[in-house]
Amino acid sequence: MxxxxxxxxxxxxxxxxxxxxxxxxxxxxxxxxxxxxxxxxxxxxxxxxxxxxxxxxxxxxxxxxxxxxxxxxxxxxxxxxxxxxxxxxxxxxxxxxxxxxxxxxxxxxxxxxxxxxxxYNYNTDVIELKTWCGATVDYERNVVTNDTGSIELTKNEIFVLKMLIEQKNKIVSREELINSLWDDKRFVSDNTLTVNVNRLRKKLDEIGLGTFIETKVGQGYMAVEEAHGYD
Missing domain, CATH: 3.40.50.2300 (Response regulator)
Incomplete structure (x- = not known):
């Protein structure tokens, strides 16, 4: 059917x-x-x-x-x-x-x-997409697109963004992010996580979404729907 x-x-x-x-x-x-x-x-x-x-x-x-x-x-x-x-x-x-x-x-x-x-014989498989802050996040192609433009993320960056979006408006601890990346066969130290988040924000800035990833000092990071600026 x-x-x-x-x-x-x-x-x-x-x-x-x-x-x-x-x-x-x-x-x-x-x-x-x-x-x-x-x-x-x-x-x-x-x-x-x-x-x-x-x-x-x-x-x-x-x-x-x-x-x-x-x-x-x-x-x-x-x-x-x-x-x-x-x-x-x-x-x-x-x-x-x-x-x-x-x-x-x-x-x-x-x-x-x-x-x-x-x-009928065409490939109609739908790639996994997610909407966030008016943007479309393509988890398979590591691409984020909105009316401003499109950016391409690394595997680590899209992994971090996905974790934050899936728990948007909730704080995701640095420990949880690092442990998840470790479980995904990617070694990530505390410093490496900071570098990846900073790079992610810089790329998101290109399409006006950088401030939608907030730092919660001493706790972790949070993807929000309404930006309040970097903490």
Whole structure:
């Protein structure tokens, strides 16, 4: 059974589309939090995405750009906007098709089926992604991306960042970080950890996120959602 992610904020339309697609044995998921689309996308690991352009928080173009940067999963836009520039934008961002509202459900189903057949042999594995402070953190590629730009981290730096993000707004002790890095077959001394955190911050500064990693003197470090400056 193919898993489809329908990113649509019109509740009535969402349930109608879901009911129609479910009749064809598709497993259809929706979004519960439109500020965390990429995280729900990563958790669901769909085989195809159907996305509207006009959405809360960020538009469909924004999410399409992020998804396409990390996955070749098929994407179909479904929108009431019919201006040629919207269609061109969608295709340039890597969409596989564009369906204009209002539409006939048979057309939507046919396009979904055709798209899945066309990409069936493609690799649609979704890379593990995490959202933090408006940025997308790609744990597999060691890359952090936001609207300002993109940075590439070393294995140690992404390991430290992942530990801090997974426990964001909580202090992670230096001992816990060092022990975890040791368990991961990377020898890290107290001084080496300091160097790695400083380098991590310097790189994060390039995209405006350096101050979101705070030092808690005598305790450890903490990844926050609201920066208060270096401690």
């Amino acid at each position: 193919f898993k489809l992610l329908l990113i649509e904020d019109d509740t009535t339309l969402f349930h109608e589309i879901k009911d129609r697609l479910s009749q064809w044995s598709y497993d259809v998921y929706g979004i519960t939090d439109f500020s965390s689309v990429i995280q729900e996308f990563t958790d669901i690991k769909p085989d195809l995405v159907v996305i509207d352009i006009q959405l809360p928080k960020f538009d469909g173009f924004h999410w399409c750009r992020i998804i396409r940067a990390h996955s070749n999963i098929p994407i179909i836009f479904l929108s009431s906007r019919d201006h040629p520039t919207d269609i061109v934008m969608a295709m340039q961002l890597g969409a596989d098709d564009y369906i204009q509202k209002p539409f006939h459900f048979d057309v939507l189903i046919a396009k979904v089926q055709a798209t899945l057949r066309r990409v």
